[in-house]
Amino acid sequence: MxxxxxxxxxxxxxxxxxxxxxxxxxxxxxxxxxxxxxxxxxxxxxxxxxxxxxxxxxxxxxxxxxxxxxxxxxxxNVKYCKSLVELREEYNQWNEKKQARRRLRAKLRVGQFVIMLAIVMAITLQLFRSNQQTSHHEKDETSLANNQLVTVKQELLTKDQ
Known part of the structure:
Protein backbone atom coordinates (compact mmCIF):
# COMPACT_ATOMS: atom_id res chain seq x y z
CA MET A 1 0.00 0.00 0.00
CA ASN A 77 4.34 36.01 2.22
CA VAL A 78 1.85 33.39 3.33
CA LYS A 79 2.76 31.56 6.55
CA TYR A 80 0.59 28.93 8.17
CA CYS A 81 2.87 27.77 10.91
CA LYS A 82 4.07 29.14 14.20
CA SER A 83 7.28 28.31 15.92
CA LEU A 84 7.22 25.73 18.66
CA VAL A 85 8.05 28.44 21.22
CA GLU A 86 5.03 30.51 20.12
CA LEU A 87 2.78 27.45 20.27
CA ARG A 88 4.00 26.57 23.77
CA GLU A 89 3.51 30.14 24.96
CA GLU A 90 0.03 30.26 23.44
CA TYR A 91 -0.84 26.90 25.01
CA ASN A 92 0.50 27.98 28.42
CA GLN A 93 -1.58 31.17 28.32
CA TRP A 94 -4.67 29.20 27.35
CA ASN A 95 -3.98 26.64 30.09
CA GLU A 96 -3.47 29.35 32.73
CA LYS A 97 -6.83 30.90 31.80
CA LYS A 98 -8.48 27.49 31.95
CA GLN A 99 -6.97 26.77 35.38
CA ALA A 100 -8.00 30.23 36.65
CA ARG A 101 -11.59 29.60 35.48
CA ARG A 102 -11.54 26.18 37.17
CA ARG A 103 -10.29 27.70 40.45
CA LEU A 104 -12.94 30.44 40.26
CA ARG A 105 -15.70 27.85 39.68
CA ALA A 106 -14.42 25.86 42.68
CA LYS A 107 -14.49 28.99 44.86
CA LEU A 108 -18.00 29.78 43.67
CA ARG A 109 -19.13 26.23 44.50
CA VAL A 110 -17.64 26.57 48.01
CA GLY A 111 -19.38 29.93 48.41
CA GLN A 112 -22.69 28.47 47.26
CA PHE A 113 -22.26 25.57 49.70
CA VAL A 114 -21.56 27.95 52.59
CA ILE A 115 -24.63 30.04 51.74
CA MET A 116 -26.83 26.92 51.50
CA LEU A 117 -25.45 25.64 54.80
CA ALA A 118 -26.16 29.00 56.47
CA ILE A 119 -29.74 28.95 55.14
CA VAL A 120 -30.31 25.39 56.35
CA MET A 121 -28.87 26.25 59.77
CA ALA A 122 -31.07 29.36 60.05
CA ILE A 123 -34.18 27.37 59.15
CA THR A 124 -33.23 24.60 61.59
CA LEU A 125 -32.63 27.13 64.37
CA GLN A 126 -35.97 28.79 63.65
CA LEU A 127 -37.77 25.43 63.78
CA PHE A 128 -35.95 24.49 66.99
CA ARG A 129 -36.97 27.77 68.64
CA SER A 130 -40.58 27.41 67.55
CA ASN A 131 -40.61 23.81 68.89
CA GLN A 132 -39.17 25.02 72.21
CA GLN A 133 -41.82 27.73 72.48
CA THR A 134 -44.53 25.19 71.63
CA SER A 135 -43.03 22.75 74.12
CA HIS A 136 -42.95 25.39 76.87
CA HIS A 137 -46.51 26.37 76.05
CA GLU A 138 -47.62 22.73 76.18
CA LYS A 139 -45.76 22.24 79.48
CA ASP A 140 -47.46 25.31 80.92
CA GLU A 141 -50.86 23.96 79.82
CA THR A 142 -50.03 20.49 81.22
CA SER A 143 -48.88 21.86 84.57
CA LEU A 144 -52.00 24.06 84.76
CA ALA A 145 -54.22 21.04 84.09
CA ASN A 146 -52.31 19.02 86.70
CA ASN A 147 -52.73 21.83 89.24
CA GLN A 148 -56.46 21.94 88.52
CA LEU A 149 -56.69 18.17 88.98
CA VAL A 150 -54.84 18.38 92.28
CA THR A 151 -57.17 21.16 93.42
CA VAL A 152 -60.25 19.15 92.42
CA LYS A 153 -58.85 16.08 94.23
CA GLN A 154 -58.23 18.07 97.38
CA GLU A 155 -61.71 19.51 97.26
CA LEU A 156 -63.20 16.03 96.85
CA LEU A 157 -61.10 14.71 99.73
CA THR A 158 -62.14 17.56 102.02
CA LYS A 159 -65.83 17.00 101.14
CA ASP A 160 -65.51 13.29 101.90
CA GLN A 161 -64.12 13.96 105.37
Missing part, protein backbone atom coordinates in the same frame (compact mmCIF):
# COMPACT_ATOMS: atom_id res chain seq x y z
CA UNK A 2 1.46 3.37 -1.00
CA UNK A 3 1.59 6.26 1.40
CA UNK A 4 -1.15 8.81 0.81
CA UNK A 5 -0.90 12.45 1.90
CA UNK A 6 -3.28 15.39 2.01
CA UNK A 7 -1.68 18.74 1.18
CA UNK A 8 -2.67 22.00 2.88
CA UNK A 9 -1.43 24.95 0.85
CA UNK A 10 -2.70 28.53 1.11
CA UNK A 11 -5.50 27.33 3.39
CA UNK A 12 -6.78 24.86 0.76
CA UNK A 13 -6.69 21.10 1.21
CA UNK A 14 -6.12 18.85 -1.77
CA UNK A 15 -5.13 15.28 -2.43
CA UNK A 16 -4.59 12.52 -1.61
CA UNK A 17 -1.14 12.39 -3.19
CA UNK A 18 1.59 9.78 -3.29
CA UNK A 19 5.16 10.80 -2.48
CA UNK A 20 6.05 11.15 -6.16
CA UNK A 21 2.94 13.27 -6.81
CA UNK A 22 3.85 15.53 -3.89
CA UNK A 23 7.35 16.01 -5.28
CA UNK A 24 5.75 17.14 -8.56
CA UNK A 25 3.76 19.74 -6.60
CA UNK A 26 7.03 21.57 -5.78
CA UNK A 27 6.59 21.61 -2.02
CA UNK A 28 6.84 24.94 -0.22
CA UNK A 29 8.17 25.44 3.32
CA UNK A 30 4.71 26.61 4.36
CA UNK A 31 2.97 23.46 3.06
CA UNK A 32 1.43 21.20 5.67
CA UNK A 33 0.85 17.48 5.16
CA UNK A 34 -1.47 14.90 6.68
CA UNK A 35 -0.45 11.28 6.21
CA UNK A 36 -3.66 9.27 5.88
CA UNK A 37 -4.13 6.61 8.53
CA UNK A 38 -1.01 7.67 10.46
CA UNK A 39 -1.00 11.40 11.25
CA UNK A 40 -2.57 12.83 14.36
CA UNK A 41 -1.84 16.42 13.31
CA UNK A 42 -0.73 18.43 10.29
CA UNK A 43 3.05 18.56 9.86
CA UNK A 44 5.35 20.65 7.74
CA UNK A 45 6.44 18.85 4.59
CA UNK A 46 10.10 19.09 5.65
CA UNK A 47 9.32 16.95 8.73
CA UNK A 48 8.84 13.86 6.52
CA UNK A 49 12.17 12.17 5.76
CA UNK A 50 11.21 11.08 2.26
CA UNK A 51 10.16 14.67 1.35
CA UNK A 52 12.72 16.75 3.25
CA UNK A 53 15.06 17.18 0.27
CA UNK A 54 12.22 18.23 -2.03
CA UNK A 55 10.93 21.22 -0.04
CA UNK A 56 11.97 24.53 -1.59
CA UNK A 57 14.19 26.80 0.45
CA UNK A 58 12.36 29.86 1.85
CA UNK A 59 14.32 32.21 -0.44
CA UNK A 60 13.01 30.38 -3.50
CA UNK A 61 9.35 30.88 -2.59
CA UNK A 62 7.65 33.65 -4.50
CA UNK A 63 5.19 35.80 -2.56
CA UNK A 64 1.52 35.36 -3.37
CA UNK A 65 0.01 38.34 -5.15
CA UNK A 66 -3.45 39.49 -4.00
CA UNK A 67 -5.36 42.24 -5.76
CA UNK A 68 -6.40 44.81 -3.11
CA UNK A 69 -8.04 46.89 -5.83
CA UNK A 70 -7.95 46.84 -9.59
CA UNK A 71 -4.99 49.21 -9.67
CA UNK A 72 -2.99 47.97 -6.72
CA UNK A 73 -1.41 44.57 -6.05
CA UNK A 74 -0.20 43.70 -2.58
CA UNK A 75 2.45 41.02 -2.09
CA UNK A 76 2.15 38.78 0.93
Missing amino acids: TQQFLLLRYNNTCGPFTVSELIEQQLLPTDLLWQEGISICWKQAAEFEQLHDYVQAPEQVEPVAIAASEEEIVEL
Whole structure:
Protein backbone atom coordinates (compact mmCIF):
# COMPACT_ATOMS: atom_id res chain seq x y z
CA MET A 1 0.00 0.00 0.00
CA THR A 2 1.46 3.37 -1.00
CA GLN A 3 1.59 6.26 1.40
CA GLN A 4 -1.15 8.81 0.81
CA PHE A 5 -0.90 12.45 1.90
CA LEU A 6 -3.28 15.39 2.01
CA LEU A 7 -1.68 18.74 1.18
CA LEU A 8 -2.67 22.00 2.88
CA ARG A 9 -1.43 24.95 0.85
CA TYR A 10 -2.70 28.53 1.11
CA ASN A 11 -5.50 27.33 3.39
CA ASN A 12 -6.78 24.86 0.76
CA THR A 13 -6.69 21.10 1.21
CA CYS A 14 -6.12 18.85 -1.77
CA GLY A 15 -5.13 15.28 -2.43
CA PRO A 16 -4.59 12.52 -1.61
CA PHE A 17 -1.14 12.39 -3.19
CA THR A 18 1.59 9.78 -3.29
CA VAL A 19 5.16 10.80 -2.48
CA SER A 20 6.05 11.15 -6.16
CA GLU A 21 2.94 13.27 -6.81
CA LEU A 22 3.85 15.53 -3.89
CA ILE A 23 7.35 16.01 -5.28
CA GLU A 24 5.75 17.14 -8.56
CA GLN A 25 3.76 19.74 -6.60
CA GLN A 26 7.03 21.57 -5.78
CA LEU A 27 6.59 21.61 -2.02
CA LEU A 28 6.84 24.94 -0.22
CA PRO A 29 8.17 25.44 3.32
CA THR A 30 4.71 26.61 4.36
CA ASP A 31 2.97 23.46 3.06
CA LEU A 32 1.43 21.20 5.67
CA LEU A 33 0.85 17.48 5.16
CA TRP A 34 -1.47 14.90 6.68
CA GLN A 35 -0.45 11.28 6.21
CA GLU A 36 -3.66 9.27 5.88
CA GLY A 37 -4.13 6.61 8.53
CA ILE A 38 -1.01 7.67 10.46
CA SER A 39 -1.00 11.40 11.25
CA ILE A 40 -2.57 12.83 14.36
CA CYS A 41 -1.84 16.42 13.31
CA TRP A 42 -0.73 18.43 10.29
CA LYS A 43 3.05 18.56 9.86
CA GLN A 44 5.35 20.65 7.74
CA ALA A 45 6.44 18.85 4.59
CA ALA A 46 10.10 19.09 5.65
CA GLU A 47 9.32 16.95 8.73
CA PHE A 48 8.84 13.86 6.52
CA GLU A 49 12.17 12.17 5.76
CA GLN A 50 11.21 11.08 2.26
CA LEU A 51 10.16 14.67 1.35
CA HIS A 52 12.72 16.75 3.25
CA ASP A 53 15.06 17.18 0.27
CA TYR A 54 12.22 18.23 -2.03
CA VAL A 55 10.93 21.22 -0.04
CA GLN A 56 11.97 24.53 -1.59
CA ALA A 57 14.19 26.80 0.45
CA PRO A 58 12.36 29.86 1.85
CA GLU A 59 14.32 32.21 -0.44
CA GLN A 60 13.01 30.38 -3.50
CA VAL A 61 9.35 30.88 -2.59
CA GLU A 62 7.65 33.65 -4.50
CA PRO A 63 5.19 35.80 -2.56
CA VAL A 64 1.52 35.36 -3.37
CA ALA A 65 0.01 38.34 -5.15
CA ILE A 66 -3.45 39.49 -4.00
CA ALA A 67 -5.36 42.24 -5.76
CA ALA A 68 -6.40 44.81 -3.11
CA SER A 69 -8.04 46.89 -5.83
CA GLU A 70 -7.95 46.84 -9.59
CA GLU A 71 -4.99 49.21 -9.67
CA GLU A 72 -2.99 47.97 -6.72
CA ILE A 73 -1.41 44.57 -6.05
CA VAL A 74 -0.20 43.70 -2.58
CA GLU A 75 2.45 41.02 -2.09
CA LEU A 76 2.15 38.78 0.93
CA ASN A 77 4.34 36.01 2.22
CA VAL A 78 1.85 33.39 3.33
CA LYS A 79 2.76 31.56 6.55
CA TYR A 80 0.59 28.93 8.17
CA CYS A 81 2.87 27.77 10.91
CA LYS A 82 4.07 29.14 14.20
CA SER A 83 7.28 28.31 15.92
CA LEU A 84 7.22 25.73 18.66
CA VAL A 85 8.05 28.44 21.22
CA GLU A 86 5.03 30.51 20.12
CA LEU A 87 2.78 27.45 20.27
CA ARG A 88 4.00 26.57 23.77
CA GLU A 89 3.51 30.14 24.96
CA GLU A 90 0.03 30.26 23.44
CA TYR A 91 -0.84 26.90 25.01
CA ASN A 92 0.50 27.98 28.42
CA GLN A 93 -1.58 31.17 28.32
CA TRP A 94 -4.67 29.20 27.35
CA ASN A 95 -3.98 26.64 30.09
CA GLU A 96 -3.47 29.35 32.73
CA LYS A 97 -6.83 30.90 31.80
CA LYS A 98 -8.48 27.49 31.95
CA GLN A 99 -6.97 26.77 35.38
CA ALA A 100 -8.00 30.23 36.65
CA ARG A 101 -11.59 29.60 35.48
CA ARG A 102 -11.54 26.18 37.17
CA ARG A 103 -10.29 27.70 40.45
CA LEU A 104 -12.94 30.44 40.26
CA ARG A 105 -15.70 27.85 39.68
CA ALA A 106 -14.42 25.86 42.68
CA LYS A 107 -14.49 28.99 44.86
CA LEU A 108 -18.00 29.78 43.67
CA ARG A 109 -19.13 26.23 44.50
CA VAL A 110 -17.64 26.57 48.01
CA GLY A 111 -19.38 29.93 48.41
CA GLN A 112 -22.69 28.47 47.26
CA PHE A 113 -22.26 25.57 49.70
CA VAL A 114 -21.56 27.95 52.59
CA ILE A 115 -24.63 30.04 51.74
CA MET A 116 -26.83 26.92 51.50
CA LEU A 117 -25.45 25.64 54.80
CA ALA A 118 -26.16 29.00 56.47
CA ILE A 119 -29.74 28.95 55.14
CA VAL A 120 -30.31 25.39 56.35
CA MET A 121 -28.87 26.25 59.77
CA ALA A 122 -31.07 29.36 60.05
CA ILE A 123 -34.18 27.37 59.15
CA THR A 124 -33.23 24.60 61.59
CA LEU A 125 -32.63 27.13 64.37
CA GLN A 126 -35.97 28.79 63.65
CA LEU A 127 -37.77 25.43 63.78
CA PHE A 128 -35.95 24.49 66.99
CA ARG A 129 -36.97 27.77 68.64
CA SER A 130 -40.58 27.41 67.55
CA ASN A 131 -40.61 23.81 68.89
CA GLN A 132 -39.17 25.02 72.21
CA GLN A 133 -41.82 27.73 72.48
CA THR A 134 -44.53 25.19 71.63
CA SER A 135 -43.03 22.75 74.12
CA HIS A 136 -42.95 25.39 76.87
CA HIS A 137 -46.51 26.37 76.05
CA GLU A 138 -47.62 22.73 76.18
CA LYS A 139 -45.76 22.24 79.48
CA ASP A 140 -47.46 25.31 80.92
CA GLU A 141 -50.86 23.96 79.82
CA THR A 142 -50.03 20.49 81.22
CA SER A 143 -48.88 21.86 84.57
CA LEU A 144 -52.00 24.06 84.76
CA ALA A 145 -54.22 21.04 84.09
CA ASN A 146 -52.31 19.02 86.70
CA ASN A 147 -52.73 21.83 89.24
CA GLN A 148 -56.46 21.94 88.52
CA LEU A 149 -56.69 18.17 88.98
CA VAL A 150 -54.84 18.38 92.28
CA THR A 151 -57.17 21.16 93.42
CA VAL A 152 -60.25 19.15 92.42
CA LYS A 153 -58.85 16.08 94.23
CA GLN A 154 -58.23 18.07 97.38
CA GLU A 155 -61.71 19.51 97.26
CA LEU A 156 -63.20 16.03 96.85
CA LEU A 157 -61.10 14.71 99.73
CA THR A 158 -62.14 17.56 102.02
CA LYS A 159 -65.83 17.00 101.14
CA ASP A 160 -65.51 13.29 101.90
CA GLN A 161 -64.12 13.96 105.37
